[in-house]
Amino acid sequence: MADTSKEQPLHLIKRLGSYITIKFSNLFSISLHSMDPRSIGAVAGLAVAVFFTWRLLRSPSGSQRRQRKRQAATPGTSGVNTQSNASLISSGVCSPSDDNRAQDVVDEFFQPVKPTLGQIVRQKLSEGRKVTCCLLGVILEESSPEELQKQATVRSSVLEVLLEITKFCDLYLMERVLDDESEKRVLAALEDAGVFTSGGLVKDKVLFCSTENGRSSFVRQLEPDWHIDTNPEIVSQLARFIKYQLHVYTFRTERTAANVFNASSLEQFFGSI
Known part of the structure; x- marks a missing residue:
């Protein structure tokens, strides 16, 4: 049976990734010559966050594909596969609570930088x-x-x-x-x-x-x-x-x-x- 406790953080990370992308584009709408060192540091931190989010998104998705292939190749486990696939489908559904949690986390971390x-x-x-x-x-x-x-x-x-x-x-x-x-x-x-x-x-x-x-x-x-x-x-x-x-x-x-x-x-x- 698929471990749904591991899949839930994955979907939260995906939500974080989408919100971070939005914040990233908004932040770069500010002209660079008007940024102070604190603003530039915020941009650098945002870039690092996007990079690690991308890495996290790649790794679990690849392991899930490999896991599904192994389960499909194993005979006599149709019941398990059915239950596992159902878990994967249900876990792929975007719930409002996931979106709200992701948005809250990103909004709290990336507060607007007040200009000096x-x-x-x-x-x-x-x-x-x-x-x-x-x-x-x-x-x-x-x-x-x-x-x-x-x-x-x-x-x-x-x-x-x-x-x-x-x-x-x-x-x-x-x-x-x-x-x-x-x-x-x-x-x-x-x-x-x-x-x-x-x-x-x-x-x-x-x-x-x-x-x-x-x-x-x-x-x-x-x-x-x-x-x-x-x-x-x-x-x-x-x-x-x-x-x-x-x-x-x-x-x-x-x-x-x-x-x-x-x-x-x-x-x-x-x-x-």
């Missing part, structure tokens, strides 16, 4: 290599040059995103100020927040001007892939010169152009809050 903030930033910026960004209302809590004459405060919630941008982008920060003291306050606030310690941003890339038009001129001279600003007029003026822009608004506005995106904050645009 760095991967999200690169994806959102479409691999742009140069970014310009105004300070007021985006990096700083203050929203006007007059406020900078009293204080400058870096928004803590934006720091993580800002540092990720500096890791792979050439970032320039710029703002309109009314006096030299305001410049010093801004630079001191950025330094205290640790913006310059990562190595991606230096003080020379923090630019100051006395007019809003001066900021537009900075952007056009630098020719960034992305510009981030709170002033809708500047965003509108630069729309035909800059590839992409992000308008950080105080009050929600309509999208003015196909290459202009809207968000309530820099961190909200990258989904970190």
